[in-house]
Each structure stands twice: as C-alpha cells, then as structure tokens.
Amino acid sequence: MGPPDVVPSEHVEFDFSDVFGPSPTPTSTGVNVFASDGSTPAASDDIVYTEPAVILARSHSLVGPTALVCQSPRLRKHILHEADLELVECPSGVEGEQDKPFSCVAEEHEVPSSENVERVGLEDFDFLKVVGQGAFGKVFQVMKKGTSEIYAMKVVRKDTILEKNHSEYMKAERDILTKIDHPFIVQLRYSFQTKYRLYLVLDFVNGGHLFYQLYHQGLFREDLARIYTAEIVSAVSHLHANGIMHRDLKPENILLDADGHVMLTDFGLAKEFEENTRSNSLCGTIEYMAPEIIQGKGHDKVADWWSVGILLFEMLTGKPPFIGGNRDKIQQKIVKDKLKLPAYLTSEAHSLLKGLLQKEASKRLGGGPAGSNEIKNHKWFKLINWRKLEAREIQPSFKPNVAGKICVANFEERWTSMPLTVSPVASPVAGSGNFSGFTYVKPSVFLQKPSPLG
CATH class of the missing domain: 3.30.200.20 (Phosphorylase Kinase; domain 1)
Known part of the structure; x- marks a missing residue:
C-alpha cells in the first residue's frame, strides 16, 4: 500500500514544525461555522468562553526523513553566548x-x-x-x-x-x-x-514520529495499533483528570521514544477547563477537529476523544476518514458525512471507532459519566492491562532505530x-x-x- 492521501496545505510548513510548538497560520484564516442543517448554532445553557481563532494549516509529517542507521557521531559541543x-x-x-x-x-x-x-x-x-x-x-x-x-x-x-x-x-x-x-x-x-x-x-x-512508521508500513496491525492507542488514551485521560484538554491531537504531535513508546507533545493549544464549561475557540487542524468545534457550538474535553478516533482510524486504514477537497469541503464532510469503515477491521474495532467518531458530543464514547473508563473498558482493549501499560511494562513490537541519546x-x-x-x-x-x-x-x-x- 502506498503513502496515505495527504491533503495539500494552503500554507506549507516544515515537517517538524509542529512537534514542540504549533505553527499557526495568520489569524485572518477563518473556519466556516454552520450547523448540520445549515442554520445558526443554537445557544446553550453552558458557560462558553470565547478565544481567538487559531487554525493550523495541515502540515502532515507522513513524509519523514530518509531511513538510515545513525552512527553515533563524535559529539560536537557549541555554546550560544x-x-x-x-x-x-x-x-x-x-x-x-x-x-x-x-x-x-x-x-x-x-x-x-x-x-x-x-x-x-x-x-x-x-x-x-x-x-x-x-x-x-x-x-x-x-x-x-x-x-x-x-x-x-x-x-x-x-x-x-x-x-x-x-x-x-x-x-x-x-x-x-x-x-x-x-x-x-x-x-x-x-x-x-x-x-x-x-x-x-x-x-x-x-524515535521519530509515530506516523512516519505508518508511511512505510501503509497501516498498522490491530495489535500494534491497540498498544499505541492505549498509550494515547492513557495520556489524554491523565490530562482530562487534571483539568486539561489538548485540542490539537494529530500525527505530528505523537512521537516515539527510543523504547518504542508513544510520547504526546505540543501543548500550544491546550487549555485548562472546569466541568460544565465549554470553549468557543476555533482551533486545531481541520482533519482532526470535532464537529462541534467546526459548528461553533462550543466544545469541551470530549472533543479530544473525537481526535483520538481519527488517529486510530488513520493507524488502521492509512488515512483520516474525512479528507479530499478544500478546507470547506473537509469541514462539511466532518459534520455531515457518514463514517465508512473498512470490512477488514474486526467488529470490536468497528465498535470503538463508531463510539469515538460519534458526531453528537453528548453521545460520544468517553463523554458519559464514566469518562475515559468508557473507552478503557471497551472490548477492543480487553487484552490491555492498564496498570502494566502505564508502568511501561507492555512493549510495542516495533522499536525505532536509535543509536544512543544524541x-x-x-x-x-x-x-x-x-x-x-x-x-x-x-x-x-x-x-x-x-x-x-x-x-x-x-x-x-x-x-x-x-x-x-x-
């Protein structure tokens, strides 16, 4: 299978530009806000905080560095006076x-x-x-x-x-x-x-981007994708438990360490929140934005679980579910199009993807009273021992080619x-x-x- 489809970005960014900090496009770049029926979004009783629009141009990092074996170089020290x-x-x-x-x-x-x-x-x-x-x-x-x-x-x-x-x-x-x-x-x-x-x-x-490996493999087997997704779920659950939503979960912001474990990075758009409050900001990367963000309804931490669902879909299929066309078309697909799942995925994977990619935030997996435990207890994760996972005792089958700390x-x-x-x-x-x-x-x-x- 060849490289996944990549939506051309209107603002070309560097492959590594988003790893430790987002590269926002000019704030004049907007997002069309609309409801699924074309009407103006209805008002909500929840408190909604308005923030500046920060829309990131798509700068997918699937085309990674040339594969090579790192020979431990002679250490050159430079001092910036x-x-x-x-x-x-x-x-x-x-x-x-x-x-x-x-x-x-x-x-x-x-x-x-x-x-x-x-x-x-x-x-x-x-x-x-x-x-x-x-x-x-x-x-x-x-x-x-x-x-x-x-x-x-x-x-x-x-x-x-x-x-x-x-x-x-x-x-x-x-x-x-x-x-x-x-x-x-x-x-x-x-x-x-x-x-x-x-x-x-x-x-x-x-260890490089997680999705750099996806570029070479075409897609991940479910057993490997399960470990990666579980580690992402664990990290996002920790953020939510501490009153933080990431709001920019995407391939560029997921790295692998030398042992092959996922490392979540880039908190440039993260926000602290309180329960029963929502943010009205338009921020993130289009392909990974939840419908409620695009519709301008206001969003909360449940928007992160939509992004996790997009990431899982991409791991298992090689590309995000809603792509193709310009920015407006992608937005419309996210809000209106039905999710199409490949037949080769297991029924458990289908179930999890349907739950995470539920367009109605209140019905989305992870948005109920049990929070992230709704996801952790899903049957697709039945083989995951969460205690061992968070102790880094479950080793992914892939280990990146890294020759030392430098x-x-x-x-x-x-x-x-x-x-x-x-x-x-x-x-x-x-x-x-x-x-x-x-x-x-x-x-x-x-x-x-x-x-x-x-």
Whole structure:
C-alpha cells in the first residue's frame, strides 16, 4: 500500500514544525461555522468562553526523513553566548543591543524550598543540533553542561508571540507543562527567558514520529495499533483528570521514544477547563477537529476523544476518514458525512471507532459519566492491562532505530545540517518584554536524575 492521501496545505510548513510548538497560520484564516442543517448554532445553557481563532494549516509529517542507521557521531559541543544573539534588525534604534537575560533564578513558588536553589539559563547548555523550526523560532538538541543529559530546547521569539496576540497560549503551554507528569507525555524540565526570547527545555525524544512508521508500513496491525492507542488514551485521560484538554491531537504531535513508546507533545493549544464549561475557540487542524468545534457550538474535553478516533482510524486504514477537497469541503464532510469503515477491521474495532467518531458530543464514547473508563473498558482493549501499560511494562513490537541519546537520524537532515544560530528579532513592544512567572525548574530535578527517554 502506498503513502496515505495527504491533503495539500494552503500554507506549507516544515515537517517538524509542529512537534514542540504549533505553527499557526495568520489569524485572518477563518473556519466556516454552520450547523448540520445549515442554520445558526443554537445557544446553550453552558458557560462558553470565547478565544481567538487559531487554525493550523495541515502540515502532515507522513513524509519523514530518509531511513538510515545513525552512527553515533563524535559529539560536537557549541555554546550560544549572548554575543551570538546580537540583533541584526533594530527598528527601534537599539542597534547592537544584546539579548541580555533576565534573572534565571527559579521563583520561590515554582520550586520546593531548598538552600540549593538551581539557577538555569542559556549559559547552562551546549547546543548540539537544530532539530526543528516553526513560525515562532527553532528547536535545538542541547546538552546540560556538566552532565550527559540531552534535552530539546524550544526557543520562541517574543516579538512574534506578541504580534500574533498569542501570549496567553504560550503562558498556558508553560503552565500546563509544569503540572503534567505522565509516562507517555513529554516533560518540561526548565523554562526561562531573556529579553527577546522564551525558552522551554523538554525531554529529547528521538524515535521519530509515530506516523512516519505508518508511511512505510501503509497501516498498522490491530495489535500494534491497540498498544499505541492505549498509550494515547492513557495520556489524554491523565490530562482530562487534571483539568486539561489538548485540542490539537494529530500525527505530528505523537512521537516515539527510543523504547518504542508513544510520547504526546505540543501543548500550544491546550487549555485548562472546569466541568460544565465549554470553549468557543476555533482551533486545531481541520482533519482532526470535532464537529462541534467546526459548528461553533462550543466544545469541551470530549472533543479530544473525537481526535483520538481519527488517529486510530488513520493507524488502521492509512488515512483520516474525512479528507479530499478544500478546507470547506473537509469541514462539511466532518459534520455531515457518514463514517465508512473498512470490512477488514474486526467488529470490536468497528465498535470503538463508531463510539469515538460519534458526531453528537453528548453521545460520544468517553463523554458519559464514566469518562475515559468508557473507552478503557471497551472490548477492543480487553487484552490491555492498564496498570502494566502505564508502568511501561507492555512493549510495542516495533522499536525505532536509535543509536544512543544524541542520535538525530530520525530528524530531517535539512534541520540537523542548519547552523546553530538564533534568528534576529526586532525589539519587543515597550513594557511587555518580561513574561511574569515564566521561569521554572522541575521539582524532580532536585530529587532524582530524570530517566532518559532516548
């Protein structure tokens, strides 16, 4: 079976651009809001919060890097000094001013009280490779000085964040990441800022995209798809239990670690919620959006289960169920078209897909009183021991080709061959240079050495 169908994107993005941070298209790009009968969506008694529209262009990562065996390279350390961050374009008349760091001392309310308060800043890391680039900046593979710990450092330009009015999304991403601790979710280890940039230091996951393997195999066997889906369900259940909805579950945001386990990443559109409240934002990637988001009815955490259903369908068939045509046509298919399931899938898989891809959110599997347990207890998952799964004791049959913690074979060479520089930025808007409360050091760093994930 050849590569799955890919819907051309109106805004071409890089294959890795969405891995550690979304690349939103201009906010002028809208989504047609309509009800299934063509009428205006009815009002609801639930509280609905309105947010800016953030619609991501489709940038499917099925076409991944060329398969190769990573020979453990000789480690090259590069240090980005402040001198490397000199401004090239200075419209505000601050020519030559450097990206001077704010205090990088972890704030008292963000770390346990300790006499040995860890100070973290740009000078604490050696930069090894570029492993991604998006609309807001670059993602680097870095090593923490004095250790063998490898991380992914997301460097975000403040001026771009402010221009797109996405400061709240960036702050929410950082806040949410500080609250998450799950075996199938990428962990935030540090965050800090300089005058012109924000830095998120996350676990480095180098097994490549889950769906890169789908590209080569055409589709997954049900037994392998079951483990991957169970790990995704476990991660999403953890988010929901902590009052967080992801809102951008898609292939680009699912990585494999060196042991072959799923790692959920990219919380750029995630949102904290309270029960009985809904969000009215238009956000996500069209092919994975739930009908209620497209219809503008307001959505809650149940929208994530629709996206999980789309992901499962793609694993088992090689492509999403609602594709083809322009953005408007895809939206109409999501809202109106009946789900067509291949006959070669088992009846249990049919049942689960029908439950997850129920267009009416109130009837969707996972949306009832039992929540995620409705999904975990489904007969398709009867072979899954959830306790062992979450202890990472169930090993997927596929293990990615990774030769050590610094191996970057599963990243595009166009990134890894890029020079280790940070693009120039203009001066931020006056009075908005410091993102209050952004600095963070993960408490577990003081208690134990984080286990490497690849």
